[in-house]
Amino acid sequence: MRKPNIAILGATGVVGREITKIVDELGIEFNEIKFLSSAKSAGTKLEFQGKTYTVEEAKPESFDGVNIVLASAGGSTSQKFAPEIVKRGGVLIDNSSAFRMEKDVPLVIAYVNDEDLKKHKGIISNPNCSTSQLMLVLKPLNDKFKIKRLIVSTYQAVSGAGLAAIKELKADTEANLKGEKFENICFKKPISFNVIPQIDVFCENGYTKEEMKVVNETKKILHLDADTPISCTAARVPVFNGHSEAVDIEFEQSVQPDEVRKILESSFGVKVIDNPENFDYPTTRDASGVDPVFVGRIRKNLAFKNGISLWCVADNLRIGAALNTVRICQKIIEMDLF
Ligand SMILES: NC(=O)c1ccc[n+]([C@@H]2O[C@H](COP(=O)([O-])OP(=O)(O)OC[C@H]3O[C@@H](n4cnc5c(N)ncnc54)[C@H](OP(=O)(O)O)[C@@H]3O)[C@@H](O)[C@H]2O)c1
Numbered sequence: 001m002r003k004p005n006i007a008i009l010g011a012t013g014v015v016g017r018e019i020t021k022i023v024d025e026l027g028i029e030f031n032e033i034k035f036l037s038s039a040k041s042a043g044t045k046l047e048f049q050g051k052t053y054t055v056e057e058a059k060p061e062s063f064d065g066v067n068i069v070l071a072s073a074g075g076s077t078s079q080k081f082a083p084e085i086v087k088r089g090g091v092l093i094d095n096s097s098a099f100r101m102e103k104d105v106p107l108v109i110a111y112v113n114d115e116d117l118k119k120h121k122g123i124i125s126n127p128n129c130s131t132s133q134l135m136l137v138l139k140p141l142n143d144k145f146k147i148k149r150l151i152v153s154t155y156q157a158v159s160g161a162g163l164a165a166i167k168e169l170k171a172d173t174e175a176n177l178k179g180e181k182f183e184n185i186c187f188k189k190p191i192s193f194n195v196i197p198q199i200d201v202f203c204e205n206g207y208t209k210e211e212m213k214v215v216n217e218t219k220k221i222l223h224l225d226a227d228t229p230i231s232c233t234a235a236r237v238p239v240f241n242g243h244s245e246a247v248d249i250e251f252e253q254s255v256q257p258d259e260v261r262k263i264l265e266s267s268f269g270v271k272v273i274d275n276p277e278n279f280d281y282p283t284t285r286d287a288s289g290v291d292p293v294f295v296g297r298i299r300k301n302l303a304f305k306n307g308i309s310l311w312c313v314a315d316n317l318r319i320g321a322a323l324n325t326v327r328i329c330q331k332i333i334e335m336d337l338f
Contacts, residue, residue, distance in 0.1 A: 001333060001336070002338075003030055003031045003333075004030055004031065004067035004068045004333060005030065005032045005033075005065055005066050006023070006028070006030045006032070006033045006034075006066070006067070006069075006070065006329070007033070007034045007035075007036055007062065007066045007068075007069045007070070008020055008023070008033070008034070008035050008070050009036045009037075009069055009070065009071040009072070009073050009077070009078075009081065010036070010037065010071060010072040010073030010074070010077070011036060011037055011046065011055055012035075012037040012041040012044055012055055013037075013072055013073065013162065013163060014159060014166070014317060015072035015095055015317060015321045015322050015325075016035075016037075016072050018317045018318065018321065018322035018323075019070050019072060019321075019325055019326060020035070020048060022322050022323055022326040023070075023326055023329075024048065026327070028326065028329060028330060028333070033053075034053070034056060035048075035054075035055045035056065036055065036057070036058040036062055036073075037056075037057065037058065037073070038058070038073070038077075039057045042055055042056055042057035043055065058073070058077070058081060060081070060084040063081065063084055063085045063088050063090055064088060065088075066090045067089075067090055067091065067338045068091050068093065068329055068332060068333075068338055069081075069085050069090055069091070069092045069093065070093050070325050070326065071092055071093065071094045071095060071096070072095040072096070072321065072322070072325070074096055075096040075097055075098040076098075077096075078092070078096045078098045078099070079098050082094070082098075082099070082122075085122070086122035086123065090122070090338075091120065091122055091123075091124065091332060091337070091338045092122065093124050093325050093328050093329060093332075094123060094124070094125050094126060095126045095321050095325060097209075097213065098125075099123050099125050100127065100217060100220075101216055101220065102123075102125075104121050104123075105120070105121075105124065105125050106119050106120050106124050106125070107125045107217060107220050108124055108125070108126070108127075108221070108328055109127060109132055109135040109136065109139075109221055109324055110324055110327035110328050110330070110331050111136070111268045111269060111327070112135045112136060112139045112221060112222075113139075113221055114331055114335075117328070117331055117332065117335060117337055118335070118337065124328060124332075126321065126324050126325050126328065127217045127221060127324075128213040128217055128320075129156075129160050129243060129316040129317075129320025129321055130152075130154045130156060130210065130213070130214055130234060130243055130316075130320070131213060131214050131217040131218055132314075132320045132321070132324055133243060133245065133293045133312060133313075133316070133319050133320055134152065134214070134245060134247065134312065135221050136267065136268065136269040136270050136319070137267075137270055137293055137295055137310070137312055138150075138218070138249070139267075140263050140264065140267045141251070141260060141264075141308075142222055142224075144253075144255075144259075144263060145252065145253045145255045145306070146251060146252035146253060147224060147228065147249060147250075147251060147252075148228070148229075148251055148252050148306070149228070149229045149230070149249070149250040149304065150218065150228070150229070150231075150247070150248070150250075151230075151231050151232075151247070151248040152230075152232045152245055152246070152247050152248075153232070153233045153234075153235070153245065153247075154210075154214070154232065154235060154243060154244070155195075155235055155237045155239070155243065155244040155245070155246075155284075156210075156234060156235065156236050156237065156243045156244075156316065157237065157239040157240060157241050157242050157243055157284065157316055158186075158191060158236065158238070158239070158240060159240060159241040159316060159317055160199075160316045160317075160320070161186055161187075161236075162186075164185070164186050165186040165187070165191075166240060168185060168186045168187065168191060169191050169238055169240060172184065172190055172192040173192040173193075173238070175192075176190070176192045176193060187236065191236065191238050192238055194238060195235050195236070195237050195238075196236040196237075197233065197235045198236070199211075199234045199235070199236055200213075207232070210232075210234045211231075211233065211234045212232075214234070215231070215232055218230055239284050240288075241284075241288040241315060241316065241317060242284030242285070242287045242288040242313060242315055242316060243284075243314060243316040243320060244283075244284055244311070244312070244313045245311070245312045245313070246309070246311055247309065247310050247311070247312055248301050248304065248307065248308075249301070249304075249307065249308050249309075249310075250301070250305070250306055250307045251306045251307070251308070252306070253306060255306055256300075257298045257299055257300055257308065260298050260308055260310070261274060261298050264295055264298075269292060269293055269319070270293050270294075270295060271293070271294050271295070272294075272295050272296065272298070273294055273295075274295070274296040274297065274298050276296075276297065280296070281296035281297050281311060282294030282296045282313045283313065284313050286313065287313040287314050287315050288315050289315060289318075290315060290318070291318055291319065291323060293312060293313075293314040293319055294312065294313050294314065295310055295311070295312050296310070296311050297309070297310055297311035298310045
């Protein structure tokens with residue numbers, strides 16, 4: 001297997017730091033690695049595999065000789081550097097939403113639609129965090145019973161909005177407990193002791209952009225018909241890390257909760273915790289810091305024919321961003337696609 005030269009773009013951010021950790025955890029083999037940020041953090045020292053690296057400011061020439069770029073530096077940064085990376089023969093694995101819905105850009109969850117990687121023309125997109133955790137759960141169920149309709153309600157942690165949002169939850173909570181005034185910057189409403197029914201901006205149809213990402217990205221990844229009815233409500237909750245989702249699925253074929261449990265118990269990347277009599281169901285705290293997507297509360301849905309409801313939690317920084325990015329990198333190396 002060929003070993004690539006790798007660059008981590010956005011290495012000083014919440015997702016970038018997690019990507020760096022996971023490159024080590026998954027034992028990704030490379031010739032050289034470099035860490036890039038904006039001018040603000042350039043010069044920062046990073047420890048990686050026993051060596052000290054200096055973070056460099058990302059410039060077009062930073063990508064000379066780089067084969068694979070793992071990017072989590074925001075949409076405008078990816079848009080700026082993508083042509084420079086591709087022009088130099090590199091492959092960009094991008095965490096932003098900049099290219100996700102472009103026809104020529106594969107949108108991939110590793111172990112769900114790896115075959116789509118073969119169609120890449122230099123850019124591969126990593127799905128939105130709330131879509132990502134769902135795919136490992138829905139893929140085996142769609143293969144067996146075929147999804148007819150899907151309704152998702154999300155309860156999303158603040159880490160999904162970056163380092164500044166994590167700091168805001170902490171500071172707002174402390175101020176609130178002391179009875180002090182606090183001015184929100186990252187969120188439109190106070191995030192402490194609150195639930196905010198808005199993530200990202202509103203679209204013309206009344207849904208938010210975050211909600212429409214779940215709708216559109218799910219169809220693209222699972223190759224569902226364009227008119228498959230999918231609806232999502234996304235809320236931000238005062239949790240530091242780990243997204244939770246309540247999922248209602250109607251299938252074409254008849255399905256029993258036990259069949260779903262059995263399929264998911266043997267599915268890659270999924271762990272079932274489902275024994276409500278003993279209070280065994282997954283919570284966000286179970287998921288934070290680990291790899292599996294946890295599923296519980298699997299039951300017959302009372303509103304749909306052939307319907308199933310379930311509860312799904314995962315670490316949004318890992319499967320929702322960094323882990324999948326590094327898994328894609330691993331697949332690209334294994335499939336010799338760089
Ligand atoms: N957090 C999540 O759960 C999640 C999930 C999926 C996708 N994403 C996406 O991943 C991206 C990063 O998110 P994050 O939460 O890690 O944000 P973050 O903590 O704010 O980190 C942003 C990173 O990007 C770098 N950066 C910013 N502008 C840059 C520029 N012009 N050139 C080079 N580097 C630049 C920053 O460098 P400095 O330190 O120099 O500012 C920092 O390393 C976003 O596109 C986000 O939508 C995040």
